Amino acid sequence: MASATDSRYGQKESSDQNFDYMFKILIIGNSSVGKTSFLFRYADDSFTPAFVSTVGIDFKVKTIYRNDKRIKLQIWDTAGQERYRTITTAYYRGAMGFILMYDITNEESFNAVQDWSTQIKTYSWDNAQVLLVGNKCDMEDERVVSSERGRQLADHLGFEFFEASAKDNINVKQTFERLVDVICEKMSESLDTADPAVTGAKQGPQLTDQQAPPHQDCAC
């Protein structure tokens, strides 16, 4: 007699996670400083002079190979406009690192850095890694914020500092890679303090032999 039976079919699971770990990064800063451009330069190697202000939030995923590890980066691009602040700050908590950006041709965006930094302190974890980036360093003629002031502020806030240009692709990759490295360092620290036996004896994703990026400030 014909009959029918169901049964589970065991098959090896496909793992489609070709990376070792995932970092979440947030880009913040005033509107029009070039956050979206910076991300597009990094992820797609593209740049467009047109300004389309970001609505709310957006992200891109990019996997990089660093320190013998594949690291998947989920990079969040936030809207600089005030009206989206409620949404964007909701993302601070999930971020391991931040790129805080201002525009070297825009004094106001530089003055806002302190406020952005306070936002990070409020909404993010205590060890949040932050890189301060002065963008648009290709526009030397219109510069109003000197490198020196940028660096001083960064020192004051305890952030690392880069000048960069999304347009001319200066220091874009370096910024992200440095941020990844400092997150890795934090990660090792955090793991080693949790495992007292290895304190002092560094292991795992250590980056001590990582030399400093070629030029942190803009050469132009």
Added chain:
Amino acid sequence: MAQDASLSSFQESEWEVILPVLYRDRAVQNVEEERIRKLKTRLQQLRWRGAKRGGQEYAEKSCARCRRALGLLLNRGAVCQGCSHRVCSECRVFPGRTRVWRCTVCYEGRNVRIKTGEWFFEERAKKFPTEGRQETAGARLLQSYQELSKISVVPPTPPPLSESWCSSSPGRLQELSQPRGFNKSVENLFLSVTTHMKKLSKSQNDVTSDKQLLSTSPEQGTGRPERRSQSDTAINVTARKISAPDILQSLSPESPKRPANPVLKQENLLSHPTPGPLFSGGSRQGSLISINSACTEIGNFDNADVTGEVELALRYCFKTRSLEVCIKSCRNLAYGEERKKKCNPYVKTYLLPDRSSQGKRKTGVQKNTVDPTFQETLKYQVEPAQLATRRLQVSVWHLGTLARRVFLGEVIIPLASWDFGDSTTQAFRWHPLRAKAEKHEDSSSPNHGELTVRAKLVLPAGTSKLQEAQEGTGEEPSCDGQLCLVVLGAQNLPVRSDGTLNSFVKGCLTLPDKQKLRLKSPVLKKQACPQWKHSFVFNGVSPAQLRQSSLELTVWDQAAFGVSDRLLGEARLGSREDPAGGAGSGSHSKLQWQKVLSSPNLWTDMTLVLH
């Protein structure tokens, strides 16, 4: 509250831009959770290996990890500083270049804390002790949003009733009632947003015009669409990544720019034999292209007059089970931008019918040439049996400014008749490019996705002689044949507005005497590309019977609380002509079905187009 005002002033058009981002994020999160779950399972298994087994005495002098006996003088073992267990020399790991070691479990434990991001959640918990680890901001926003806005915001196509039912299932309610550190006020804000929006959508006429302004169609001359990293349509693509069929595991195309140590890279490929991440491909090589190609799949691209040819070779490596498409060059291409005489060509391939981004491969972009040389090999990991069901689509595109794409022509190579054993077919050949061939096929019979199944007719030894079975005259040779059908998975299903489905498959075998055998798979929740891997077994059927039977497979989206399930698509195999089915696909699956019946005890893989 000041923020309240800012949030509730959002327009529907703004949400239309934000929501897809939230959905995409959720797809990324799903993949991530799956990965983490696996890592933890592996660690657990490692622990169990060392655990004391029932009945077995816990010998003091044995390795805590592998249970190997330890000697008194030789091979005494040593104490792991991580867990204070004594382990043998085999079960130690020396990470990095240091002399400090850990036992395998401690080492793996540390690894898992790195790989899962656990270290971060632990650190974060110091500041936000109530924060759950899984829920991301996006998930919460989405949840609140969906919970409250469904009726007014979601387009009416999917049954809104069943959705709101689903989302108020007990599990969901529970989650909501424990916002775990999530700013309660934000949820309230969403409430006000949605009420606000309801008003908007009812009364305000300018919503539509806003929509146009913010529309994500890349055809609009404005920069915005291009700037979005994914258009709306990409949600499904993203979600698809969650569960790609194993049978088509992609090898990410070689990216020479990646500064990878080749050995390490190999290792990684072996340990995770799976596609490179969707959005990145691991390197710069044109993630711009992948990002927008979702648009090109739905027709948002320009067309050039098609000219020229593409030179390529096809090889199948049986050892690695990979199809290699070697794209050498093109000649005499049309200009992507005729007026400016500009052309930046690249080549993209799919193994049809899979049009998901999983199955997409691309070459690099050549600049300013209509006779580009690529010399690139695009690889697909695919089982030999699958090849026969596939067609290779090779299309050539121009990448213009602002990521605008222009279609330059394509060629479709059916692989069913391709002889991969014959070396002459492996030579490079020129294929003339043609205009898009498939438009009509897609529009004439709406495609509701594809279902991949594997079927086998099991006959007891001795009765498998085909002739006997085929005739079916006089004495039936045997009635104890068995039809095994494994429903592997589906993709490109018409998903709900939230990008997922609670799907299941029904199988109904109608025998010649009109007797119907029905089977049903379990429901897979919240997945856009379900992988049921469920097998249906129809017992006591003879080949002769089957020849006059039809098997109907239907895919459903389950509705909660008695609201009727939504039919997503159906495919039919067997004798009865499918009146609705498209001619092309119908005859193809017919051939496949005949193959199942005529080759007993062998698995046949099929990709069925759902209608």
